[in-house]
Amino acid sequence: MNKLLIAVAILSLTGCAMFETPTPVKRNFPSVPTELMEACPDLKKTEPTEKLSEVLKVVVDNYGQYHECKIKVDTWVEWYKTQKDIFESVK
Amino acid sequence: MWMLSFVPDSILYLVVIGIMFSGISLYAFSFITRVLPPLLPYTGMIRILGTILTVVGIYFFGSYSTEMEWRAKVAELEAKVAVAEQKSTEANVKIQTVVKEKIKYVKETRVVIQEHIKTVEAKIDSICKVAPEAIDILNEAAATPGAKK
Numbered sequence: 643m644n645k646l647l648i649a650v651a652i653l654s655l656t657g658c659a660m661f662e663t664p665t666p667v668k669r670n671f672p673s674v675p676t677e678l679m680e681a682c683p684d685l686k687k688t689e690p691t692e693k694l695s696e697v698l699k700v701v702v703d704n705y706g707q708y709h710e711c712k713i714k715v716d717t718w719v720e721w722y723k724t725q726k727d728i729f730e731s732v733k
Numbered sequence: 734m735w736m737l738s739f740v741p742d743s744i745l746y747l748v749v750i751g752i753m754f755s756g757i758s759l760y761a762f763s764f765i766t767r768v769l770p771p772l773l774p775y776t777g778m779i780r781i782l783g784t785i786l787t788v789v790g791i792y793f794f795g796s797y798s799t800e801m802e803w804r805a806k807v808a809e810l811e812a813k814v815a816v817a818e819q820k821s822t823e824a825n826v827k828i829q830t831v832v833k834e835k836i837k838y839v840k841e842t843r844v845v846i847q848e849h850i851k852t853v854e855a856k857i858d859s860i861c862k863v864a865p866e867a868i869d870i871l872n873e874a875a876a877t878p879g880a881k882k
Contacts, residue, residue, distance in 0.1 A: 675829040685875035695854040706843035
């Protein structure tokens with residue numbers, strides 16, 4: 643009887659969490675800088691002209707547009723890596 | 734069971750300890766009934782009741798300990814999440830500042846180059862005339878692939 647009591651008591655000590663199931667910790671998805679949420683516009687097209695300078699202006703605008711988009715893409719990558727590191731630091 | 738979360742920890746602890754020690758006391762008391770003749774017929778019942786209360790008390794004690802451990806873990810995790818969210822916000826501010834500066838620089842550079850073109854516009858246009866086919870090819874290349882025309 644006593645041995646049975648000891649055995650049951652030891653098993654009971656493992657105690658199921660019967661009082662309350664722990665609430666999972668809520669984590670919010672990190673917000674993204676608004677600049678990165680803007681879509682890259684289409685490239686500009688050149689109006690029919692014989693002037694090379696007019697063509698050049700459009701090409702320069704498009705190059706600039708490319709550089710802006712490159713910055714956004716590179717920043718997205720950096721944002722992802724940074725936020726991933728921060729997310730994984732919580733264990 | 735969730736209602737128990739409204740009961741203060743200290744009271745819950747006292748109840749659990751109370752049940753456990755009542756059981757142990759009853760169980761121990763059941764051995765003394767030999768010297769108390771009026772209680773002799775109830776010895777078995779007292780011992781069974783003591784046993785049940787002891788087991789239930791120990792079970793509750795185990796549950797209480799587990800629960801407290803979980804609550805501590807949740808609190809610890811919540812604190813870590815709060816720190817992480819703060820870091821995330823700070824990182825976003827930093828990223829936002831850098832991206833704004835870079836884009837501003839690109840825009841400024843574009844303006845400078847456009848101004849430069851204006852200064853040499855006449856020279857460029859006097860040397861070279863662009864064939865319409867060149868414009869078509871350029872526009873074809875600039876068109877977004879797969880986009881409707």
